[in-house]
Amino acid sequence: MGLATVPTPTDRCIADAHRDYPATAELTYMDVAARGLMSQQVRAALDAHLDTLASGEINKDDFFALVERTRARFAAMIRAQSDEIAFTKNVSEGLNMVATGLPWEAGDNVIVCPELEHPNNVYCWLNLRQHGVEVRTVAPCQGHLPVADMIERMDARTRTVTASTVTFAPGFRTDIERLGQACRERGIFFLVDAAQSCGVLQTDVEASHIDGLAVSTQKGLLGLYGMGFLYCRREWAERIQPAYLARFGVDLGDAHEASMGSEAYKLMPAARRFDVGNYNFVGCVAADASMGQLLTYDPKAVEHYVVGLAHELAQGFMDLGLPVCGGAPGAHLAGIVTVGELGSSHYGTDDARFNQLYTSLHDHAVRLSIRRGVLRFSLHLYNTEDDVNRVLELAQQGLGSSRR
Ligand SMILES: Cc1ncc(COP(=O)(O)O)c(C=O)c1O
Incomplete structure (x- = not known):
């Protein structure tokens, strides 16, 4: 779409x-910054899905078709390709997938502004200290993420810069394009927490030079808790060995989901390698319907x-x-x-x-x-x-x- x-x-x-x-x-x-409202169309789609579950007459191929439509809709919302999208539970899971997958070496650093980020975009970095990664913190500037300071603090060992597109409080926008441009010029992974912008603000991962974007669906995307997305730019995703691996992250062509290939497996292209086991189909029903509505505008x-x-x-x-x-x-x-x-x-x-x-x-x-x-x-x-x-x-x- x-x-x-x-x-x-x-x-x-x-x-x-x-x-x-x-x-x-x-x-x-x-109060969408806490959670968005459910539309009557989303409610109707969920009711229909629950009726199907209760009936026992389930065609799982329909569920997989739903998953792919949901993936495509989210890709359309942020102007990415479908296979650059993985399914997650929430923002923290998406951020952790990147944090644990990147090839860190002791002495590398990540730049973050803990005072303005949600704790879920701080602990995932503190957790890397055990591998000798430096968490390079910057202080806010009058409630704003200090973009100039963040750029100044980048050096040859900076591997990742992370920022919220919009902070949860005081809710200011970050100059994502400028930060993204600086990261792209230096080959640094630019990871954004888009919890407070997706669905409300226009998102264009290409134009903003975003390498990774994590979001949950219960806020601006007007879906449910317990479901989110991770965008990972193809060039980066294909250099990442995911920390978790399961059947859907492995490329076995059209083989059944329960098929086991050889031990010499090939990872799925781009961000699909981050998909693990069965999907949150209920969350998909809601996100698919809500994004379908949002995309009419x-x-x-x-x-x-x-x-x-x-x-x-x-x-x-x-x-x-x-x-x-x-x-x-x-x-x-x-x-x-x-x-x-x-x-x-x-x-x-x-x-x-x-x-x-x-x-x-x-x-x-x-x-x-x-x-x-x-x-x-x-x-x-x-x-x-x-x-x-x-x-x-x-x-x-x-x-x-x-x-x-
Ligand atoms: C900017 C931001 N990041 C992350 C979260 C929450 O993270 P998670 O989806 O992992 O619970 C919130 C609020 O719930 C938020 O406002």
Whole structure:
């Protein structure tokens, strides 16, 4: 499925997408950074799949066809080739597949910004210290990943640079193209954690010089927990010996899945070598249906729409005098708007006013999160301008009552 063939709807069409998501009738849902909403189409596809499972009349070839369609759809979403995609459980599994597969030597280094990455993009690197790998850490720059510093810290022993495309808090975008270009020029593996961007922001692994990309499906891809993808660029994948190996990672042509070849096995091309045993078919059903829906929109138009709403929300909070992370809306904004002072708690903020605001919004059926001590509002194509206006009105009322 080529992206060039999908229609380009207007923003108005995207705004109508909320009708496909039943929860939007009850909630003002601004929490895709935790997990996205399930559409009625995904629900129907899952129901049909469960009916098939319950009936006992299962044709596994249909399941394998589903797996390949899901793989192709994800490839289309990030502008990769299908065989550059492997199936994973989540982001951490994808990151670990790369971390454990690359040919490290003692004294090599990986560059990472632990303060801004999710812990799952930190522990996989700390785990390499046992092999003498240096984890070269950089500090954030006013909540941003310090791209210039990361480039400066690269040297002849740097094998991998890793970065979130968008951080989970404060939710700023990383200048992925610049970092990717610097890695490509030096032959360094550029690995991104795209948990907070895939499905919301347009992704083009070629244009961004990305060598590896890990994502889960329950956030912007609007699928289920327990299912994710790893993109690994062909040139790199074919130099990697996976740490785990099972039947689907071995090339036996059309032979049955239970066939054993000779002991001198050949790995599957590109990222298919990372596939292990049976797939998460239920997760595939959801991801296949949700990506099928997402792909009916031009990804550029989805990004434009969602980021536009985020700008309105950020500006509205600023007009209310709230401390929006990153200040005035600008190029750093993706689909996440955060409010407050960055801290470390994910259970509350350090400011009683914001804890009260969180509770008051929650009581009015707004869904958001607190991460790193800030209120996090995260948007997707099912959000509308009405949602933004409602949250701003509620915030104004909530702040008014907390001042009394
Ligand atoms: C940037 C980022 N990476 C990773 C994760 C989670 O990793 P995993 O999918 O392995 O649970 C999250 C949030 O859940 C995240 O926001």
